[in-house]
Amino acid sequence: xxxIVNKKEIGPKVRAYEIYAPEVAKSAxxxxxxxxxxxxxxxxxxxxxxxxxxxxxLVKIIFQEVGKSTMHLASLCEGDYIKDFVGPxxxxxxxxxxxxxxxxxxxxxxxxxxxxxxxxxxxxxxIVTIVGARCxxxxxxxxxxxxxxxxxxxxxxxxxxxVKGFVTDVLKDVVGKEKVDIVYxxxxxxxxxxxxxxxxxxxxxxxxxxNPIMLDGTGMCGACRVSVGGMIxxxxxxxxxxxxxxxxxxxxxxxxxxxxxxxxISVDKFKYNQECKCHEK
Amino acid sequence: MSRKIKMPERxxxxxKRDFKQVNTGYTRDExxxxxxxxxxxxxxxxxGGCPVEIDIPGFIKHLAGNDTARxxxxxxxxxxxxxxxxxxxxxxxQCEKLCILAKKGExxxxxxxxxxxxxxxxxxxxxxxxxxxxxxxxxxxxSGPAGLACSGDLLKMGYDVSVYxxxxxxxxxxxxxxPEFRLPKEVLDREIDNLKKLGMRIVLNTLIGRTKTIKELFxxxxxxxxxxxxxxxxxxxxxxxxxxxxxxxxNEFLVRVNLMRSYDFPDYDTPVYKGKSVVVVGGGNTAMDSxxxxxxxxxxxxxxxxxxxxxxxxxxxEEWLHAKEEGIxxxxxxxxxxxxxxxxxxxxxxxxxxxxxxxYDDSGRRRPQEVxxxxxxxxxxxxxxxxxxHPNPILPLLTEGLNTDSRGYIIIDDNYMTSISGVFAGGDxxxxxxxxxxxxxxKKAARAIADYLKNI
Numbered sequence: 164x165x166x167i168v169n170k171k172e173i174g175p176k177v178r179a180y181e182i183y184a185p186e187v188a189k190s191a192x193x194x195x196x197x198x199x200x201x202x203x204x205x206x207x208x209x210x211x212x213x214x215x216x217x218x219x220x221l222v223k224i225i226f227q228e229v230g231k232s233t234m235h236l237a238s239l240c241e242g243d244y245i246k247d248f249v250g251p252x253x254x255x256x257x258x259x260x261x262x263x264x265x266x267x268x269x270x271x272x273x274x275x276x277x278x279x280x281x282x283x284x285x286x287x288x289x290i291v292t293i294v295g296a297r298c299x300x301x302x303x304x305x306x307x308x309x310x311x312x313x314x315x316x317x318x319x320x321x322x323x324x325x326v327k328g329f330v331t332d333v334l335k336d337v338v339g340k341e342k343v344d345i346v347y348x349x350x351x352x353x354x355x356x357x358x359x360x361x362x363x364x365x366x367x368x369x370x371x372x373x374n375p376i377m378l379d380g381t382g383m384c385g386a387c388r389v390s391v392g393g394m395i396x397x398x399x400x401x402x403x404x405x406x407x408x409x410x411x412x413x414x415x416x417x418x419x420x421x422x423x424x425x426x427x428i429s430v431d432k433f434k435y436n437q438e439c440k441c442h443e444k
Numbered sequence: 445m446s447r448k449i450k451m452p453e454r455x456x457x458x459x460k461r462d463f464k465q466v467n468t469g470y471t472r473d474e475x476x477x478x479x480x481x482x483x484x485x486x487x488x489x490x491x492g493g494c495p496v497e498i499d500i501p502g503f504i505k506h507l508a509g510n511d512t513a514r515x516x517x518x519x520x521x522x523x524x525x526x527x528x529x530x531x532x533x534x535x536x537x538q539c540e541k542l543c544i545l546a547k548k549g550e551x552x553x554x555x556x557x558x559x560x561x562x563x564x565x566x567x568x569x570x571x572x573x574x575x576x577x578x579x580x581x582x583x584x585x586x587s588g589p590a591g592l593a594c595s596g597d598l599l600k601m602g603y604d605v606s607v608y609x610x611x612x613x614x615x616x617x618x619x620x621x622x623p624e625f626r627l628p629k630e631v632l633d634r635e636i637d638n639l640k641k642l643g644m645r646i647v648l649n650t651l652i653g654r655t656k657t658i659k660e661l662f663x664x665x666x667x668x669x670x671x672x673x674x675x676x677x678x679x680x681x682x683x684x685x686x687x688x689x690x691x692x693x694x695n696e697f698l699v700r701v702n703l704m705r706s707y708d709f710p711d712y713d714t715p716v717y718k719g720k721s722v723v724v725v726g727g728g729n730t731a732m733d734s735x736x737x738x739x740x741x742x743x744x745x746x747x748x749x750x751x752x753x754x755x756x757x758x759x760x761x762e763e764w765l766h767a768k769e770e771g772i773x774x775x776x777x778x779x780x781x782x783x784x785x786x787x788x789x790x791x792x793x794x795x796x797x798x799x800x801x802x803x804y805d806d807s808g809r810r811r812p813q814e815v816x817x818x819x820x821x822x823x824x825x826x827x828x829x830x831x832x833x834h835p836n837p838i839l840p841l842l843t844e845g846l847n848t849d850s851r852g853y854i855i856i857d858d859n860y861m862t863s864i865s866g867v868f869a870g871g872d873x874x875x876x877x878x879x880x881x882x883x884x885x886x887k888k889a890a891r892a893i894a895d896y897l898k899n900i
Contacts, residue, residue: 186655200612206704206713207612231713247612249649341875378699378714379620381610381651382836385678385693395687397682400838414687417789421689425715432710 165199168221169243170204174303178237179213185220187250193278194256194372194404197222198380200247201235206390207376208232211403212251212348222250225303230432231429236421238437246360251316252380253403256282256370261344265337267313267358269295272350273303274371279347289313291343293333295354299324300387331357343367348407352416359407369407372400375420376421390414447720448550449478456769460739462622463707466766468532472510473562480509482552485544488553493538495884496529496593498522500539505555506593510801516565519558522595525589527631530559532622533880534760538632550783563631568592578602580897583826585652585839588654589872589879593637593886594893599642603893606666609643609728610651613703616674618879620703621695625740626763629748631891653842667900671854671869672886676836680704682827685783688791690717694726694734694830697721701737719826723794724772725780726830727757732764734828735772747822751779751799751812760820777801779810781819783827792822835873861887861896868893 169181183339187197196211214223228234239245256279264283268276273294280290292312296302297320309315317325318333326333337343338361346369348358355371375398376386382400389396390411396402452458452468453459459466470478476559482504490500499518506515519526535541535555543551545647580603584591587609595605615632640646650656652673661669678693680686697716700706704714718741724734727750748767752758753776757764768774773858775796782795801810835852847863854862854869862869870876870885 176774190655204705204712247649249610249612249651249655251654252651378696378704379611382676382832382838383620383678384696384699385680386696388680389686390687397677400677405803414789418687418689420788422715422717425709425717429710429713429715 164244164246166241167241167243170239173225174396175236175300177225177274178228179223179225179359180236181216181221181223182245182248183220184250185217187248188215188217188220188222191222191251192255193258193282195246195253196380196403197224197250197253198244198252198377199224199236201232201239201245203246204231205235205246207247207378207380209252209374209399209418210379211374212278213274221271222248225271227271230426231433232287234430234433234437240372249347249423252399254401255270256347256404257322258282258286260287263290263342263344264293265291265294265334265335265343265346267292267295267346267348267350267354269350269354270331272348272354272372273308276312276347276349277304277307279349283309283347284313285305291316291337293318293330293337295319295330296324297321297352321439328355329357331361334358334361338362338365338367345370346407348372352412352419353428355407356412356416359410363408370404371407373405373410374403375418382409388408389418391394446477446481446713448481448553449474449556449715451553451556453766454837455809456766456771459625460736460770461797466625468729470556470560470772473650475507476510479504479557481545482642483507483544485782487584489544490539490552490836491540493540493542494522495538495880496887498521498539498558503561504552504554504557509510512561512564515561516733519561522887523593523602523636523883524593526558526562526656527635528589528618528627529880529883530555530557530562530606531627531631532618534878536761538880539887544575557654557787572601575602575642576598578674580669581606581664582668582897583608583661584666584670584891585644586671586672586674586873587614587636588672588674588871588882589618590674590876590886591616591670594634594670594672594890595644596639596642597887597890598893599639599644601890603894603897605644607646608652608656609648611644611703612648614635614646615646620699621730622879623698623702623737625736626733643747651700651838653839657863658843658846669867670886670889671839671867671873672871672882673836674874675833675872676838677834678829679831679833681831682781682850683782685785685791686829688783688785690791690826692723692826692828694730695833697734697828698730698737701741707741716741716766717826718742718888719824721824722826722828723780723822723824724748724828724830726750726832727752729758729759729763729832730834730857731830732751732759732772734766735831736767736770736774737770738826738828739770743826747775747797747824748772749775749778749780749794751777752801752809753777758810771879775822777815779812784821789823791827792825794824795819795821824830834871835875837874859895860885864889866896866900868896
């Protein structure tokens with residue numbers, strides 16, 4: 164059993180938890196992920212590690228309520244326990260000095276990019292972070308990002324913060340102004356795909372952290388397979404980071420659609436049961 | 445000579461709709477009759493066919509005298525998982541094949557008797573064995589058949605055994621791979637509980653290599669490590685459309701159903717697609733398990749495609765007979781060459797080609813070759829690929845000095861020791877194949893580990 168030690172709401176439907184898992188906290192590096200399972204009936208859900216505190220044995224995860232399991236997790240309180248928490252899984256980010264690193268993040272990817280840029284900065288890279296959101300109210304962790312970045316830029320769909328448009332608009336501007344040695348993108352698939360298309364044309368090495376459907380997370384089931392450079396790769400053991408220009412994005416997008424209709428059944432059932440509980444109270 | 449007593453089975457028309465056990469087990473009278481058939485040979489040949497060297501006539505003798513407790517005691521001298529082995533061992537290729545009665549007619553049903561003894565005696569539960577503990581710590585990595593067999597023997601020798609498991613439940617392939625209708629989880633749980641009573645500690649959610657390294661295990665004062673991490677990355681055929689939606693590797697399909705209980709979705713959270721026309725590719729036990737599981741989830745039709753003939757199928761005969769009785773359609777001498785998807789990238793058909801058998805290959809089987817121009821398509825809304833697995837790469841990759849062969853299997857010497865002193869390995873990760881083979885390796889490794897620990 165793994166205790167939820169801290170719970171914070173850091174944005175609309177976005178929560179940061181600190182889970183007591185000392186061995187994971189000790190071993191986890193930037194770019195790796197964990198898999199949690201709430202209870203005996205729960206599914207195994209992968210989440211990128213958003214930070215660790217090895218002294219206190221804590222692992223930080225940040226998630227958005229998008230499906231049944233994240234809604235369920237969000238409904239738990241400080242002091243509650245979840246059944247399973249395994250990690251760190253996947254390869255850590257290869258940290259080295261490139262020069263200028265541009266990190267592009269959207270959604271909860273904004274949280275997940277933090278440990279990565281932190282480590283890139285520590286070895287002497289210049290960090291330009293570009294954050295995308297629908298509007299300014301959905302931007303999370305601005306202070307932390309500012310601390311770890313030499314330059315922090317925003318793109319919002321409605322123009323309430325930074326450039327009105329997409330992260331790629333900002334990225335285009337950045338690569339036009341300075342030499343970028345590597346781009347690291349994490350967030351929604353359409354965003355990562357758009358970044359990949361832009362940097363391919365610019366010949367800039369680009370890494371993406373992929374989030375396919377996953378089951379065991381230890382290289383056993385093949386659920387998380389992605390085509391990279393025409394070869395099958397398993398995100399759980401070969402990834403989760405891959406060369407953005409070699410990923411078959413179209414296939415990744417379609418594979419993420421696999422259980423959409425069943426996921427909805429699960430969410431509806433959860434919401435219904437939640438409502439019932441409220442009436443009882 | 446009396447005929448063997450057949451294992452009672454549930455009606456195929458009924459059993460194919462649920463996950464309850466297919467083989468219901470002998471009654472006491474059936475057991476007594478079958479045990480009475482054993483000739484109690486002076487020089488029993490059957491034992492030579494058992495990878496864990498069970499004293500077969502010994503346990504059967506007690507059964508014939510209706511003393512299940514003593515029968516189980518004899519079994520437990522060699523085998524900590526009799527209830528499992530009685531169900532899933534390919535006895536027909538092992539002990540029963542060498543039974544003297546097999547030459548004259550029908551062998552004693554050794555597996556059925558083993559199962560009876562284990563099932564009945566578990567209910568009387570008298571298998572707590574007091575062993576003096578020596579306080580020496582051994583870590584076992586992986587809680588599948590090899591790991592459990594090794595643990596059991598080490599525990600009985602007095603070692604302090606901790607088993608590390610990456611998943612959230614123990615048992616390895618016995619839990620995530622073999623379906624409930626062949627090996628009920630309840631039976632597995634009882635067997636594992638018995639090992640826990642002997643002092644086995646299971647540490648779940650721990651991926652050795654990532655959560656903790658082998659070196660860190662030694663830092664934690666473990667004196668030896670046994671690696672039994674099993675098979676890993678699934679084999680894909682490398683043909684067009686293999687990543688379409690609803691094209692699954694058998695491991696994914698079976699993990700969803702067996703480990704995650706997706707047949708109870710949405711009560712359980714993990715979904716599985718219950719196909720209408722399911723095509724399974726492969727001819728091993730995993731292919732049979734996948735096909736029969738798909739049927740039980742409610743598929744209208746399940747077709748099993750295999751590139752050779754039934755004669756060459758690696759699956760146990762019992763399994764493919766059961767599969768056929770339940771209505772799985774076997775399409776042999778056929779191979780998929782392409783999976784065809786709809787506009788949303790969900791599989792809708794399998795393009796196949798007919799095969800014919802050519803010359804004999806290294807495995808002693810005739811090599812299948814394509815019949816040119818024989819292509820045709822089979823409609824399918826789900827495909828399950830049961831084409832085998834590569835060894836799991838994680839631990840070798842993350843353990844400096846742990847040598848593997850060109851295919852990724854961990855290299856061991858005659859004493860099951862790897863290239864790292866004090867680190868042993870067995871089961872699928874060294875190229876094992878079946879549950880019982882893995883268990884046999886686990887047992888032999890336990891002996892080797894004990895010898896090693898006595899000499900350091």
